[in-house]
Amino acid sequence: MVGTPVLFIAIPLLAAFLIPLTGMVWKESVRIIPGLILAYLLVLAINLLSYVTVNGPIVEVIAGWAPPIGINLVFNAFSGFLVTIMVFMGLLVWLYSYRFKSNVEYEAARKYFLLLMMLVTGSVGIVLTGDIFNMFVFIEITGISGYALTAFYTGRDSAEASFKYLIMGSIASVFLLLAIMIIYSQLGTLNMADVASKMHLMDPKYKAVSFILFVIALGIEAEVFPLNGWAPDAYAEAPGPVGAAFSGIVVKAAVYALIRYTYTIFDLSGAFDLLIIVGLMTLVIAEVAAIRQEKLKRMLAYSSIGQMGLVFVSFGIGTKEGVFAALFIMLNHAIIKPLLFFSGSYLVYHSKKKTISDVDGMGKLAPFTSLLFALGAFSIVGLPPFAGFWSKLSFLMAAADSNMLLIIGLILTVSVVELVYYMRVVNRIFFFKRASHLLARRPTFNAYIVMSVLAVLILVIGFYPDSVSTYLHNAANSLFDKSQYIHSVLTATIQ
């Protein structure tokens, strides 16, 4: 083994405390160090993921107290898969925004890269931890970085969006803490595996109350309807790369948390139906809202919420195929949505209002960016041969296997809506006459690299879906194998 999961937390934290000092000596280091750390973590994640595929889950004990006494981290096929995506996306967002605020003073850059690194660390922590209170701490870390990045050195509107996010996030934290308190008061333990193995002893009423509190709290973070009021504003008003980081990293962590609670910790029978209902509501309302948006980024934000709804429906199917499809959608969404955010924010870069009509005729002015945006749009609506097609197909197959024909019908109808609003934008980009006199903004060199990498990934997954399906299958199996999760955690020793 090349390292252990705790390094995903310890190294970035150490670096976060070091950066103010190195910045006093060498100013450029505040930009470079976070990138180096993220690159190192990506290497670590890939190594550990291949180790886990062969040797089974790694359970890391912290402070020398074996579970359930101490806190532990679990790196298995499921969490490892998500960690790899998150760190990879974190690295891309870092690369994309490397020149961010290079013209203003050093303080802004230091804070931006610090907060970005902690946003990734917090999300990775949520996924890795095996302890319900520790998860709360990481949700706080992610949340505070998120609030700050939303309002980062921009105007009034983003401060308002950030404030909304802050209020909603704080409510989520309170509910989460209440839910944790109920569980601890009943079972006397905070370790996820230990809680899961004793859950049957808990009074059903308390179980239901704490589950509902968990769903409300994590639903706010995972942008589930009707708790997602903060999300469109935060996406639309935050700086471009931050919106991409939210959709590629933070939401994934929140979805993971909710799924971990429904699948592993609670054994409530109605929980899967709840996921389907909540997911469908989120999907339908978000897609209908998206078609009415005038601002490009807001439209992308609603589309992002809609995709999360689809993920929840897919998890709610409750079969291995359903989980496979949900993970596939999450992977694709993590690749495609940042591409749309990156290219989209260049398409409306010089416009004040950032409306969809501002992209008219951009295809001639900025052919490469427009092409990438179109590629992302085609992929996310699920046209073959792009990546999004396979995830939607696997979802429909999973739903068909479980005889959920009504859901299939509804999803296909909603997909048409999705197709309409994306094609409307693509149509405007390529076939409309340029009305405004705004010039196109040339992407920076780094942005070219990042967008090309994402585009290549979309094509690779589109043509060779088998290249990722083994990892997805392993991840789905590991989520389903509850008894193995509990066993591996509770028998963990200090290595």
Place this chain on the structure above:
Amino acid sequence: MKKILVLLLLAVVGFYTAETFFDIGFGKAPFVKSSEIKPVKDVYLHQTVQELKVANAVTSIVVNFRGFDTLGEVTVLFLSVTALGSILYKKRHHVGERSVLFSASSIVTSGSKLLFPAIVLLGAYVFIHGHLSPGGGFQGGVIIATGFLLMLLAYENYSVSHKGLAIVESLAGITFAGVGLLGFMNGGTFLQNFLATGTLNDLFSGGIIPIIYIAVGFKVAAELTGVIYTVLNEKGEQHG
């Protein structure tokens, strides 16, 4: 209609939550009576004295058993301070003056001069004795920050070096994470105790617990002083 629906929904959730918490009470034993339930608190209380030789069980839980959470909480504070600076940035550009401009009376100025060392001493006492008596790094740090608040209120031109605060903050954070990593290299797991635990009730006991708590004390003191200073004195980081 929509509002009534929302209120009804909230009332239902609120009712069941409140009912649950009335039943649970505070500090009562778990309702579930089963031999399978082995609350971790029993282990904590036992091992605090037996193995860690720490007199204050709260400290041993905060710094050792759940030290990873504390590292996270310290980071949350660190991030909040960073975030505050980035959000108050705009305002600082326009306003270059302290918002409190009138001078305090001589009773306040000389009184706070007298109190300041005592407050800092008390704060230091609280975090150095964190493993022996009630209190610890967070509490001690807050006490020290109140001392700085007093000085900032009493003297209109009192200033704290922002660079100095940043250095203290960083060094304390590095100490915490570094001690954790040392445990990783020596004992095998992150934040594991690798020093001799000494005898119960001694000042030098508890292994790495006092070291971490002193670092937390410095960090909290520096961060909260920074927050007060940023909010009070909007010139802030421009020359820092």
